[in-house]
Amino acid sequence: LLGASSVWAAKGAMPELVNKNGRFALMVDGEPFLILGAQTNNSANYVAALKDVWPVYEKMNANTLVIPVAWEQVEPQEGEFDFSFVDELLKQSRKNDARLVLLWFATWKNNAPHYAPAWVKLDDKRFPRVIKQDGDTLNSLSPIHRSTLEADKKAFTKLMAHLKKVDKQRTVIMVQVENEVGTYGAARDYSKAAQKVFNAPVPAKLVNDLNVPAGTWPEVFGSDADEFFHAYHIAAYVNEIAEAGKKTYNLPLYVNVALRNPFNPGKPGQYSSGGPTDNVLDIWKSAGESIDLIAPDIYFRDHKTVTKVLDLYAREDNALYVAEIGNDQPFARFFWDTLGRNGIGFAPFGMDYTDYYNYPLGAQNMSDETIAHFGELYGLFKPMTKAWAKISFEHKVWGVSEPVDSQAANAKIWNAEASTPDEAKQAIGESYTQTLDLGKWDAEITYGRPMFWIEPPVGNNPASGGAVIAQLGEDEFLVTGYRARVTFNPSQEIKNSKHMIVRVEEGHFDNNGKWVFERVWNGDQTDWGLNFTSNKHVLKVKLATYVAG
Ligand code: N0T
Known part of the structure; x- marks a missing residue:
């Protein structure tokens, strides 16, 4: 009886990311949990699409659905909120015995504000975009304007308040804030307003955390100043949204990364500048105290690059969660490497029948075979989710996959x-x-x-x-x-x-x-x-x- 009631009590426990002696666990229902995730394609965030989502989820033996919620759908008119999609999603998820990781597509969905409401996207005065060095405007919102931050924060806080009200079951276990933030086509915002901040002192906390001498951005960071400036301001922006969200409803919150190639990174702006790429993780950790973890999105197909990325993101101060990975056959085996680094979860991208295939990032089609490569792995771990997550939290673990690519x-x-x-x-x-x-x-x-x-x-x-x-x-x-x-x-x-x-x-x-x-x-x-x-x-x-x- 006692046992039963303590299990019952744990049912309402808040999901939480815990760190003990450098090992991590995502606590769900009061116990370590392993996310066997399935991420939908983009645009699956409507009730009409859900019927094409669950069949793949079931075949995969997943235990967590990862799916967007768009700012444009919850606040189509400023100040008027509509959470009907979230409500239906919660209902269907509980019926399908699925936990949820929600993706807040708002100020940034890969560089652009595509998922922001039209009243945001069309008002470049109130919500200014990044200005290139040559004065041209990029379709990427600038992180330095309070007006944009306040608007996004308000909507996100409403979402979290809604979850608090309707999700006593804790179906939602984690929320991603924004998606693959950063800017393509420029290292930072070069507008007049941004320039002023760029030539002002680097914030004291960052100077302190990075243990660098004080000064303006160019003084302290030299040729890295543009990118580091952008990274800091995006991190601070996302962090303020996360902090407000957590104050409202204290779920684990994370950001995902459009990676740069660890061996051949190229220049900021060629990759998503300002996002939490491997070279700016310390800046993100300093400015992102309300962000529980930083999760790589893996679309490199080869063993050498993928295992390097896993090493870069599995840190003493960062739990490894593979927020996205290509859904083609070669990617599946990196599940083993993820578990071997105390990973808390794994989520192949595009796992549904909504008829989109992001090949060559992922598979060319959503056949039973495509699904089975992940299904056999999840099928092995699903019955021992709790056991594995607890072992991984408390013991040393190792994991490897076949090193020679096909x-x-x-x-x-x-x-x-x-x-x-x-x-x-x-x-x-x-x-x-x-x-x-x-x-x-x-x-x-x-x-x-x-x-x-x-x-x-x-x-x-x-x-x-x-x-x-x-x-x-x-x-x-x-x-x-x-x-x-x-x-x-x-x-x-x-x-x-x-x-x-x-x-x-x-x-x-x-x-x-x-x-x-x-x-x-x-x-x-x-x-x-x-x-x-x-x-x-x-x-x-x-x-x-x-x-x-
Ligand atoms: C991802 C996905 C989705 C190795 C692409 C990856 C998802 C977003 N972006 O299907 O749009 O929402 O997070 C960008 C990968 C760039 C190329 C990587 C080369």
Whole structure:
């Protein structure tokens, strides 16, 4: 009875992002939660479109729908609010057993105010745009005007107040403020008004947080001043909206990023200048104290670039959430790398039947096969969402995916820098082998080999393997994966001891996160490493050293 009532009490608990000893958890119903997300296409934010959303959501085994709410639809006339879409969305989400992450498309939807109401978009005097160096006007609202900020803030606060009133169930677990903020075509606003601020002192808090000498923007930041100025002002703008929203209804709030290429970034303005790209994360952290996390939108297709991005955004001061990722086959396996970095969630973009395909960013169509690449991953984790999220919060975790990109899938696409066939052939074996340092033990993960014997790995076609490992005790690990062999080896420090696998249990977690034993793997199933196929297997592995008599 006590148990039941505490579960009941947790039902009303506010979702919350918590950080303990450098590890993160998104708390939902009072417990760590893992977002198995499905993001809709743009323009799915109308009741008529929802019937084309749920079928894909269901097939994917998702637990969270990620969907826009537009300023233009909630405040079509200034001061007149309409939340009928939100209300219907909440109703349908509860019926479909879905949690929601809402995307506030307002001042910026990728650079432009397209989703702002017409009364905003048409009033360039009251809501001024960014002015280029040559005096031309860009269709990107400037972050330095109070009038724009106040108008957006008022609408966002109304949305949060509405959620507070109608969502006692906490169906909405997180809200994204704006979408891929920043400006294309200029590093910053060069208007007279902006110029004045640019030549004034950099705010003291930023000077302090970045530990730089005081002065004006050009004095302090030199050739980075334009971009850093824009980043600071967008961050401060979004932060003020987030702060007001949280005061009204304290949900986790985040921003997403139109990334710059980490290896070949180009110039600000070629990428979305002022957005939280990897080079300005410290500015965003300083100015964005009410923003719970900064989440990458991943449309690079290759393993090297994607894992670099994950490393850049999984920080001690930033929980990793993959807010968007392409929905084509090569992207699915990066789910493993995300979980391995204590990620709180993952949301492929464009998962619906609204008949839009953002290829080459994502897939060319929404076939059952497109969905299945994500569905098999979510299907494995959905029954153990709670268990995994708790383990990830409390224990060390590792996650890897197949490192060699498939030639056929990627070769001719501009956002894929697949290694050449020659490079791949040269390093065969090595390229398909990853080694993880688990402390006392190492794990070797290999891809594309028979389950029996030592035939060298040649990769899967297409690249699709991956695995995660969590450390449950000094010599005890939880392991699962697809299309990969995981072998535990003694590390340097115990290499002179005798060692063995004591026991490998296959089992599953029940809905309360309790481990349920099924059988012991032994003999062929452990002699040649632990071989994961395309079927679901979750293992608990106990290792030991022993003293030879
Ligand atoms: C994304 C999506 C949607 C590697 C594109 C990505 C979504 C927005 N923008 O379908 O519009 O709302 O957040 C921009 C990617 C630029 C190219 C990346 C190259």
